[in-house]
Amino acid sequence: MAEQPSSQNSSSLAGSTSFDTLLGRLVVEQGLATNEEVEGCQLKRKHGEPQAGQSLADLLVTHGFVTESQIDRVRQEVEASRGTQQIPGYKLLGRIGAGAMATVFKARQLSLDRTVAIKVLPQKFMSDPQFVERFYAEGRAAAKLNHPNIVQAIDVGQAGDHHYFVMEFVEGHTVYDALSKQGPYEETEALQIIIAVADALQHAHTHGFMHRDVKPKNIMITKAGVAKLADMGLAREISDKQAAQAEAGKAYGTPYYIAPEQIRGDVDIDFRADIYGLGATFYHMVTGKVPFDGPNPSAVMHKHLKEPLVPPDHLNDQLSTGVSEIIEVMMAKDRDERYDNTAGLLADLRSVAEGSAPLQARKKFDLSHLASIESKAETQLVETPSTPPMTESPLFWAFVISVAINLLLVVIAMIVFMGD
Numbered sequence: 001m002a003e004q005p006s007s008q009n010s011s012s013l014a015g016s017t018s019f020d021t022l023l024g025r026l027v028v029e030q031g032l033a034t035n036e037e038v039e040g041c042q043l044k045r046k047h048g049e050p051q052a053g054q055s056l057a058d059l060l061v062t063h064g065f066v067t068e069s070q071i072d073r074v075r076q077e078v079e080a081s082r083g084t085q086q087i088p089g090y091k092l093l094g095r096i097g098a099g100a101m102a103t104v105f106k107a108r109q110l111s112l113d114r115t116v117a118i119k120v121l122p123q124k125f126m127s128d129p130q131f132v133e134r135f136y137a138e139g140r141a142a143a144k145l146n147h148p149n150i151v152q153a154i155d156v157g158q159a160g161d162h163h164y165f166v167m168e169f170v171e172g173h174t175v176y177d178a179l180s181k182q183g184p185y186e187e188t189e190a191l192q193i194i195i196a197v198a199d200a201l202q203h204a205h206t207h208g209f210m211h212r213d214v215k216p217k218n219i220m221i222t223k224a225g226v227a228k229l230a231d232m233g234l235a236r237e238i239s240d241k242q243a244a245q246a247e248a249g250k251a252y253g254t255p256y257y258i259a260p261e262q263i264r265g266d267v268d269i270d271f272r273a274d275i276y277g278l279g280a281t282f283y284h285m286v287t288g289k290v291p292f293d294g295p296n297p298s299a300v301m302h303k304h305l306k307e308p309l310v311p312p313d314h315l316n317d318q319l320s321t322g323v324s325e326i327i328e329v330m331m332a333k334d335r336d337e338r339y340d341n342t343a344g345l346l347a348d349l350r351s352v353a354e355g356s357a358p359l360q361a362r363k364k365f366d367l368s369h370l371a372s373i374e375s376k377a378e379t380q381l382v383e384t385p386s387t388p389p390m391t392e393s394p395l396f397w398a399f400v401i402s403v404a405i406n407l408l409l410v411v412i413a414m415i416v417f418m419g420d
Contacts, residue, residue, distance in 0.1 A: 136156060259335070
């Protein structure tokens with residue numbers, strides 16, 4: 001989006017840009033219609049008959065340039081854009097992106113003359129107290145964390161009817177963008193990114209927060225190559241029992257990277273859910289495939305719960321044994337078989353990055369292997385009864401009796417024969 005004309009205050013800026021002008025600009029930017037098509041509809045709206053007086057959105061749909069669903073989405077973005085223009089102290093520079101839960105804009109913080117990102121809650125959620133509270137909870141959670149590998153929170157508030165969250169602007173791309181364009185990461189590069197994110201998670205865990213939505217789309221890579229964990233939208237304090245009870249039985253997270261206990265909606269979810277999500281992200285980064293796939297979210301989540309993980313080095317034979325072991329421990333379905341804490345995970349990641357073995361993961365593997373052997377042995381003892389002694393067999397005694405009878409008959413025959 002082109003930079004808006006400067007103004008003395010944000011309200012005059014909002015007034016100088018009409019709804020249709022913003023809508024037309026977004027339609028062109030998103031490739032839904034050409035500039036000529038939009039301008040043609042604008043002329044018909046003003047002068048054409050019988051279309052005079054119709055909105056630009058209606059005309060674009062009537063002429064088949066956009067669908068109703070596309071124009072509805074653009075309308076929501078325009079509403080968010082107009083709200084952003086009214087935030088005191090900030091000047092809108094352009095739209096960065098939009099999702100189901102928010103629209104994000106690039107802006108300038110006037111007081112410090114720096115570029116920031118502003119997330120605006122969509123209008124359809126503004127009347128829902130649950131969504132509004134979650135939006136503010138994200139800002140509060142991010143504000144309590146200060147780490148070079150976490151996108152920094154700056155401000156959160158309300159301007160008119162719009163709720164906004166101002167954060168550090170990260171110029172770069174996401175890990176998901178890189179996977180989509182270039183395929184799997186080389187092991188060395190993936191390790192460095194995962195180490196940085198694990199360090200960020202350790203900081204969050206130390207301060208009592210779980211992220212709960214670690215995935216490639218939430219890992220930003222700056223132009224300088226620094227990894228930053230973003231989007232605290234699902235973050236929650238581990239000690240918040242009230243929130244845990246309210247969310248019981250509900251699956252919060254992204255299906256491709258969600259931990260089994262999150263799928264079940266367990267009340268006592270802890271930092272090990274983040275370790276699983278980071279493990280699933282790591283898996284995707286080094287194999288180019290998500291750990292589990294399926295025709296719908298329900299099928300994918302069922303596999304997280306029940307289906308064995310294909311070891312990553314079976315998909316990428318260039319991976320070191322150490323990295324594969326780490327990922328498998330991170331993604332253990334039973335959280336007690338994962339890393340006990342993020343510090344242990346970091347120790348293993350750094351060890352493998354330096355060319356050594358992952359001691360924590362190897363220990364987990366050894367214990368798991370021993371448990372598996374013991375389980376199989378117990379199963380064999382139960383399912384395979386030992387062979388009874390020969391003297392306890394009915395066939396044995398039948399044989400003995402048969403031999404005795406035959407001997408007795410022989411003896412009788414000899415006596416009769418001798419008598420004769």
